[in-house]
Amino acid sequence: MxxxxxxxxxxxxxxxxxENLSKDSNNLIFSLDDYSTGTKSNHVPRVEYIKGETKxxxxxxxxxxxxxxxxxxxxxxxxxxxxxxKVWDSNKNGIFSxxxxxxxxxxxxxxxxxxxxxxxxxxxxSQSPYAWTxxxxxxLVENYGTWFNISYAIVYFYNVYGKREISSGKYATLIALFKxxxxxxxxxxxxxxxxxxxxxxxxxxxxxxxxxxxxxGFGDDYGIGSSESYTILEIAEMFKGxxxxxxxxxxxxxxxxxxxxxxxxxxxxxxxSIKDYINSIWTT
Numbered sequence: 001m002x003x004x005x006x007x008x009x010x011x012x013x014x015x016x017x018x019e020n021l022s023k024d025s026n027n028l029i030f031s032l033d034d035y036s037t038g039t040k041s042n043h044v045p046r047v048e049y050i051k052g053e054t055k056x057x058x059x060x061x062x063x064x065x066x067x068x069x070x071x072x073x074x075x076x077x078x079x080x081x082x083x084x085x086k087v088w089d090s091n092k093n094g095i096f097s098x099x100x101x102x103x104x105x106x107x108x109x110x111x112x113x114x115x116x117x118x119x120x121x122x123x124x125x126s127q128s129p130y131a132w133t134x135x136x137x138x139x140l141v142e143n144y145g146t147w148f149n150i151s152y153a154i155v156y157f158y159n160v161y162g163k164r165e166i167s168s169g170k171y172a173t174l175i176a177l178f179k180x181x182x183x184x185x186x187x188x189x190x191x192x193x194x195x196x197x198x199x200x201x202x203x204x205x206x207x208x209x210x211x212x213x214x215x216x217g218f219g220d221d222y223g224i225g226s227s228e229s230y231t232i233l234e235i236a237e238m239f240k241g242x243x244x245x246x247x248x249x250x251x252x253x254x255x256x257x258x259x260x261x262x263x264x265x266x267x268x269x270x271x272x273s274i275k276d277y278i279n280s281i282w283t284t
Contacts, residue, residue, distance in 0.1 A: 001027070002026055002028065004027055004028065004029050004067050005031075005032060005065040005067070006018050006021075006029065006030070006031050006032075006069045007031075007054050007057075007071055007073075007098070008031075008032075008033055008038060008072030008073070009030075009031025009032065009033050009047065009049065009071075010033040010038030010039060010049060011071065012042070012160070012164050012165055012166060012173075012203070013071055013160060013206060013210075014031065014038065014042075014071045014072065015038070015042035015043070015164055016162075016203050016204075016207050017071070018031055018044050020207050022044060022047055029046060029047045029048070030047070030049075031047055032054060032061065032072065033050075033072060034053045034072070034090075036074075037075075037166065042164055053090075053094070054070070054073075054090070054097060054098055055089065055093040055094045055097045056097065057098055058104075064106065067107060067108045067109075067110065067214055068098065068101075068107045069214065070098050070112060071112045072090075072094070073090050073095070073112070073133075073134070074087045074090040074091050074130060075114070076130060076171055077128045077130050077131065077252070078191075078251050079170060080129040080131075081128065081129060081250060081251065087130055088129075091133035091134065091137060092137070095137045095140060099141065099150070102152075103150055106150075107151075108152065108153075108214075109141065109150060109151070109152040110152070110210070110213060110214050111137070111152060111153075111155070112154075112155055113134055113137070113138045113154045113156045114134035115157060115159075115199075115256045116130070116131035116134065116135070116253060116256065117131065117134065117135040117156070118223075118256045118258075118259055119131070119254075119255065120253050120255060121257075128250065128251030131251065138154050138220065141154060142154075142220060145219075151218065152218070153213050153214070153217035153219060153220075154221070154222060155209070155213050155217075155222045155223075155224055155263075156225070157201065157206055157224055158199040158200070158201045158224065158225025158226065159174070159199060159200045159201060160173075160201055161201070161203065161274065161277065162202050162203030162277075164203075167179065174232070174235070175235070175274070175278075179239075181241065187241065187244035188236045188241045188244065189245075189246050190233060190236055190245055190246060191247075191248060191249050191252055192246060192248045193248065194231060194232050195231050195232075196232050196255070197229050197230065197231050197255040198230065198231075198256075199228065199229050199258055200226060200228070200274040201226045201272075202226070202272030202277065204272060205226065205270045208268060210224060212263070212267065212268050213263060213266065216266050217262070217263075217266060219262075223258060223260040223261075223263060224268070225258050226270040226272070226273070226274070227258060227260075228274060228275075229255075229258075230274065235278070238274075238275060238278045238279075239281075
């Protein structure tokens with residue numbers, strides 16, 4: 001039996017990963033989540049859920065996982081300016097504990113970096129507390145690979161959307177937020193200038209790439225993102241709602257380079273289109 005630990009397993013992406021992995025009866029799946037954004041409603045069968053922070057991973061996990069998918073970090077750009085203490089605790093204290101745990105257990109580590117690292121010609125890596133912690137964490141993971149010979153792969157997600165996306169509150173993400181606003185007849189709010197480009201990628205495509213990298217990937221630069229790129233304004237126009245512009249905010253990158261060649265070399269490709277997804281909202 002293969003023991004697999006997913007940090008953030010009760011969150012949006014983590015729950016889908018757990019669901020996918022649990023279909024294989026040879027896998028024993030464990031989730032470690034602090035439930036800061038994850039919820040019990042995201043729980044899926046055949047997963048053992050453990051509540052706790054990754055910075056205390058060695059207190060909660062008393063076995064040696066074969067593989068660790070480390071998704072359980074703070075993951076919002078603009079909000080990270082006001083959440084700086086939470087960002088540091090989750091992303092910096094957390095990654096150190098996870099890496100030390102990995103070093104001692106001999107597990108393979110799949111670390112979820114951030115595509116903000118590739119934003120605006122490389123300037124994106126320092127545009128927010130969130131972006132900097134994630135970019136510097138990828139360097140630490142690489143260094144642990146060199147220093148202590150840990151087995152690792154680093155993945156980068158591009159603007160994930162789909163089922164279980166957070167649709168309300170401070171940590172809501174764009175596509176789910178727009179869906180909710182359309183339902184309520186509210187205007188779609190866009191942070192100026194609205195020409196920011198994003199590669200929106202369906203959760204199913206993210207998970208297929210993530211599992212493939214977990215099985216076959218080693219090293220850095222496994223981007224998982226759709227080649228289709230749209231501005232936020234173009235996305236809002238697809239929803240056909242009233243648009244309300246908001247003032248520009250710090251940390252908001254204009255674009256990101258798509259780095260998917262290594263993932264595609266493993267046999268992965270995106271199959272879903274954001275345009276089809278939005279059109280389906282009007283027919284359901």
